[in-house]
Amino acid sequence: xxxxxxxITRYFQILIxxxxxxxxxxxxxxxxxxxxxxxxxxxxxxxxxxxxx
Numbered sequence: 001x002x003x004x005x006x007x008i009t010r011y012f013q014i015l016i017x018x019x020x021x022x023x024x025x026x027x028x029x030x031x032x033x034x035x036x037x038x039x040x041x042x043x044x045x046x047x048x049x050x051x052x053x
Contacts (some may be wrong), residue, residue, distance in 0.1 A: 005036055008043065016046045 003011060009027055012018050018026070030039065 003040060003043070008036070008039055011043055012046075016043070016050065 008030065009023060012026055013023055026039065030036075
C-alpha cells in the first residue's frame with residue numbers, strides 16, 4: 001500500500017487513534033525532516049499489531 005507523504009498523520013489519526021500529544025509529536029518529527037520511510041514503517045507496524053490483537 002502506498003501512502004502519500006502528506007497523509008501520514010491523517011492515517012495515524014484515523015487508523016491508530018493516537019492522542020493529540022502523540023500526533024503532535026509525529027507532526028513535529030516530520031517538520032524536522034525525520035526519515036519518512038521510518039515513520040511509514042512505524043505506521044505499518046502499528047496497523048498490523050492492531051489487526052492482530
